[in-house]
Amino acid sequence: MDHETAVSRAKEIADCILAPAARQNDKDARFSSEAVAALGPAGLLGIMLPTEVGGSALGPRSFAAVVTTLAEADASAAMVYLMHMCATATIAAARPGATVAQTLKDISAGRHLSTLAFSEAGSRSHFWAPISRAQRNGVNVRLTAKKSWVTSAGHAQSYVVSALAPDGTGPTDSTLYILASSTPGLSVAGPWDGLGMRANASAPMILEDCEVEPGLRLTDDGAGFKAMLETVLPLFNLGTSAVALGLCRAAVAGTAVHLNSARFEHLGQTLGESLPTLRAQLATMQIDTDGLAARIADLVDHLERPRETTMLRALESKAAAGDVAIAVTSTAMRVCGGAAFSKHMAIERLFRDAHAGAVMAPTGDVLREFIGKAVLGIPLF
Ligand SMILES: Cc1cc2nc3c(=O)[nH]c(=O)nc-3n(C[C@H](O)[C@H](O)[C@H](O)COP(=O)(O)OP(=O)(O)OC[C@H]3O[C@@H](n4cnc5c(N)ncnc54)[C@H](O)[C@@H]3O)c2cc1C
Known part of the structure; x- marks a missing residue:
């Protein structure tokens, strides 16, 4: 599958499966199994996996475009996809002794959804400092942990789980496992x-004496932190930025429809024709949305051709995207007035969804801490 095919398949799923159900799934807090059932056969669950395991070997550009396209219709489903892709990248980067070949084939075949815990x-x-610690049990380990939020909880076929390594001495000496x-x-x-x-089932999960065989250990003991930073963080930050972009685009489009259709009958004009102040606010939304798109394109370029500033760009992108999504959807709420407030439009769902990005770890505040330290040359940890 090439880039264009991936994006057009995502668009078809967004239009035909996600958009018609998004409102009701949001209302009922119902996980969209239909979204996953469509993403699998479309080949989108394994787009970044190598062709040897049945994937399409596409890169961050395609990943970001697919996530944005899904998020324009339903940010919850886009988040499910994003967490799956981060988990999949971690599984694909597993240490040589891990027994993950069949899982990767199942993901490529669209039969397996994964996520991060x-x-x-x-x-x-x-998240870089788990409290739980793996306990040795012969050649196996046992895991007991309270995972506070796991997107797709109860719906994924596997969970990429962190715990302190059995003999780790520091707070970041973690190991990653697949359960x-x-x-x-x-x-x-x-x-x-x-x-x-x-609609993304981000529920807490409990691990109680979970017995884990050596083949299910994804990283060397103590190397979980490295995998979190090098494999997960850039992809997660790109993906959450792409979700924010989808939300912003949906907010701009929804606001434009409202300004072109709601009318002042007594003036014989639409809201958009009548009020320059609303046009100006819509313009600001558009400027911010296109600015975010440019920032994401820049991060994609950095991930495709890594250089010294790549990690900084990954940190900046998520920090900026969280704020832009909140600003753009907040403006949309105001511009669309009582119609948005009274839930007659999708805008209020976008506004609520937009608030997740900044509190998902690394949070906007933590990212600012990291960026400030990086600019000053102070070690992040
Ligand atoms: C919709 C959703 C889905 C999620 N899905 C997953 C998932 O699939 N897997 C997973 O592992 N986790 C997931 N999470 C958890 C997420 O990544 C965060 O761990 C969680 O949102 C943190 O919330 P908290 O209340 O524990 O934050 P707290 O750590 O209590 O933070 C409270 C406030 O303190 C600020 N703060 C914390 N540390 C610092 C610092 N060093 N400097 C400055 N400010 C700081 C934060 O920015 C925040 O404003 C999800 C969260 C949400 C909302």
Whole structure:
């Protein structure tokens, strides 16, 4: 599959499956199994995997375009896809002894959804410092952990899980494992009823004495942190930026439709014809949205041709995208007035969904900490 095919398949799924159901799924906080059932056969679950395991070997450019296209219709489904892609990249980068070949083939064949289970109740948004520690049990390890948020909880076929290495000495000496959903001791610990992203089942999960064989260890002991930073973070930050862009584009489009259709009958004009102030606010939304698109294109370019500034751009992109998404959707709420406030339009869902990006780790505040330190030459950890 090439780039254009991937994006056009994503567009078809967005138009035919996601958009018609987004409102009701949001209302009911219902996970869109239909979205996953469509993404699999379309070949989109394995687009970045190598062709040897059945993937399409596409790069960050295609990933970002697919995520943005999905997010324009339903940011929850785009987030499910994004977490799957981050987990998949981690599985694909597994150490040589890990037994993941069949999982990668299943992902490429569209039969397997994965996700990340990093955040823990004890260390909150500091996902790089798990509280849980793997305990040796012969050649296996046992994992017991309280994972505070796991997108696609109860719906994924596997979970990429972090824990401190059995003999790790520092707070970031973690190891990553892959656990099948059928692993005894692994369970969803509660419902998901968020302000936004309500259709992505980001529920807490419990691991209780989960027995893990050596082949399911994805990284060397203590090398989980490196994989989080080098494999997950750039892709996650690009993907969350792409979700933000999709939300902004949907907000601009929805606002334009409203300004072109809602009328002041007594003046014989649409809102957009009548009020320059609304046109100016729409213009600001458009400027910010295109600015974010340019920022994402720049990050894609950095990821395609890595250089000294690549990590800085990845940090900046997510920090900026979270703020832009909140600003653009907030303006849309105001411009569309009572019609948006009273939930007659999709704008209020976009506004709620837009608030997730800045609190998802690394949060906007933490990113600013990292960026400030990086600019000053201070070590991040
Ligand atoms: C919709 C959604 C889906 C999610 N999906 C997943 C998932 O699939 N897998 C997963 O592992 N996690 C997931 N998370 C968890 C997410 O990545 C964060 O861990 C979580 O949102 C942090 O919330 P908290 O209340 O624990 O934050 P806290 O750590 O309590 O942060 C509270 C506030 O303090 C600020 N803060 C914290 N540390 C610093 C610092 N060093 N400097 C400055 N400010 C700081 C934060 O920015 C925030 O404003 C998800 C979260 C959401 C909202």
